[in-house]
Amino acid sequence: MQHQNMNALTNVDNENRVVLNIGGIRHETYKATLKKIPATRLSRLTEQLANYDPVLNEYFFDRHPGVFAQVLNYYRTGKLHYPTDVCGPLFEEELEFWGLDSNQVEPCCWMTYTQHRDTQETLAVLERLDLDTEKPTDEELARKFGFEEDYMRGTVSWWQQIKPQIWSLFDEPYSSNAAKIVGIVSVFFIVISIISFCLKTHPDMRVPVIRNYTVRTANGSQAWVLDKTQTNPHVFFFYIECVCNAWFTFEILVRLISSPNKCQFILSSVNIIDFIATMSFFVDLTLQKFASHLENADILEFFSIIRIMRLFKLTRHSSGLKILIQTFRASAKELTLLVFFLVLGIVIFASLVYYAERIQTNPNNDFISIPLGLWWALVTMTTVGYGDMVPKTYVGMFVGALCALAGVLTIALPVPVIVSNFAMYYSHTQARAKLPKKRRRVLPVEQLRPHHPGPIGAAAHNNNTGTPNRRQPPKMGQFGASIVALCPKNVGLHSNPAFMLCKPEFQPKPATIPIQSITNQQSTETKTILVVPTSIATQPIPPVNNISSSPSKTLIIQSTDKAAIVEAKKGTDDTYFL
Incomplete structure (x- = not known):
């Protein structure tokens, strides 16, 4: 009797157990444990799911086994911890698959877990700074300059061919040796212009103004009088300014004409400064030519001080300057807090020193008012001390x-904090410079794993049919990243048609893909037509005609050498798009 009871308890225990095979690693737990967190994928496991293997009596999921260990512990203990040996986005993706909320991560792991978000924000900022020095491909240039349609057709004009080269020559100083020479010339004129602007204010670099005064004498004669009270810069500086501004004008016009986005070019702060600085020279030149008699014309020269702002043009030639400017932008909160506490301290100590100096009789008291005390407090708190x-x-x-x-x-x-931000941006920039830009992804992440459409609650209904995901045919790459549209009207058995391969918004460009066989795979969510070599076809080959008539179909075409795959979904006008 006791032996029978033990067998009964063992059978009940075995029935309550569930085996989960995650990426080849088996995990055993109780069904009651998985029911602790409702409305999740594991809480709705049934033997009717496609993931269930009746032979091995286990559920197979091709997911990350290391992350799942923490997921299963979350069901057991109610505490979700972050594994430090995986990347944050991968952890978030796994939690999303299992139907768990990432906000449930324990406070002890939260700082480590959220580090990837700061890294992603930093990388996004560096992407906007355009620090890449690697030469883009012809396709990327065509997309950037807006003539991708002509590029796909092979009808690129001569202007479309040289426009990217001109832009790279003047705006991307590290794109070629010629661009480096142009960059050096641009920096040379900027430096010469700034030096000239500063030197022409030196007394030794100025000459007295010579004016023709009418001397009222008996015979009404005229005499040249040397006015030493007013001076002008030496004429040599005028010629220097003419040459420099001629180059700046030429550079602005060429960059504007060859710009891929003229609105973005015009609204750029550096270009606005460059334009105003150049225009100030021509305005000053015009006034000297036609309105030299104006009084107090020196005030107009004050606006020429904006020419010094041309130094910001050097940011195009130095990634370090770009990072430094971005560091101050990222540290805006800390700098604002610094200014607030400085102003607070200045006001407090200016008031204190004003009344402190009035306590004792002092005929040489410098603090006759609080506003004067503000100046003293400012130079004292900033450790200047005049x-x-x-x-x-x-x-x-x-x-x-x-x-x-x-x-x-x-x-x-x-x-x-400011130093830390600069070090962070600089380290990411150095690491980014060593990362190859043209990395070839053999297989997109979306194609590595089978799709699980619909919400978690509907998983039991969406996976009732089909083979387990580990037995699905493999996908072995992506065919032509730039070829994204397939436009066949009819595909018959053993046919070898010329598919139309192009981008959806452009006219089709004919290209032939050899086909050996067509295999149908049916599911409740999509109907897939998989074109594979005959040697690996596992099902009978039925004729497939007029595939574009079904809006729920997905066309997958694999070349006969197993080298690549194209997956296209039905779009408008009976075409299929990637």
Whole structure:
């Protein structure tokens, strides 16, 4: 009797157990454990699922076994921990597959888990900075400059051919040796223009103004008078400015004409500065020519100070400057906080030193008002210390010491954050420079795993038919990333048609794909027509005609050498798109 009871308990225990084969690693648990978290994939396991193997009495899922160990522990303990040996996006993808919320990660793992989000944001920023120095392909240039249709047709005009070359020559200084020479010339003129702008204000570089005054004498004669009160820059600087601005004007026009996106080019802050700086020279030249008699014309020269802003054009030639500017943008919150505490400290210590100096009688008191104290507090907190204003009482000196200490602490606190941001951007830039841009992905991630359409709750209904996912035919690559449309009207048995391969928005371009056989695979979600070599066809080969008539079909064509696959879904006008 006792032996029978033990057998009964063993049978009940075996019935409650469930075996999960995840990527070749078997996991055993109880069905009650999987029921702890409802509305998830594991809580709805049934033997009718395509993942169930009745021979081995197990459920097979071709997923990451390491992540699943944490998923299963979450069912057991109710605590979800992040494995440090996997990447964050992979962990999120696995949780999404099993129907779990990533926000349930425990606080002890949250900082490590969210690091990939910061990395993704940093990489997105670096992508926008356009730091790549690798030469793009012809197809990428055609897409960038908007003549991809002509490129696919093979009808590219001479202007479309040289336009990307001109743009690269003037805007991408590392694209070729000629572009490097143009970049060096551009930097040379920028430096010469800035040096000329500064030197022409030096007294030794200026000459007195010579004016023709009418001397009122008895005979009304005229005399040349040397006016030493007003001076002009030497004429040599004028010629330098003419040559430099001629180059800048030529450069702006060429870059504007060859720009792939003229609106983006015009709205660029660096281009706006360059345009205003160049126009200021021509405005100044026009006023000197036609309105030289204007009084107080020197104020117009003040606007020429924007020419110094041409230094920002150097960011095109230095990735370090781009990273530095982006560092300040990323540290905007910390810099704003720094300014706030500086202003707060300046106001407080300016008021304190004003009243501290008034406590004792001091005829040499420099702090006659709080606004003057603001200037003293600013230069003290920033550790500049001009010495033009100093407290002369003991109380004022004590306030000055506190002001200096507060300034050091206030400025030092956000500096590590700024340095950390710069180091982060710089390290990612260096790593990105070593990463090959033209990495060939043999198989997209979407094709590596079978699709599980529909919500988790409908998984039991969507997987009732078909073979287990581990026995599905393999997909071995992607055929022609730029060839994305297939336009056959009828495909018959053992036919070898000329498929139309192109992008959906362009006219088809004929291309022939050899076909040996056609195999049908039926499922409740999609109807797949898989074209494979006869040697690996596992089902009878029925004739397939007018495949474009069914809106739910997906056409998959594999070349006979097993080298590539094209998958296209039905679009408009009876065509199939990737």
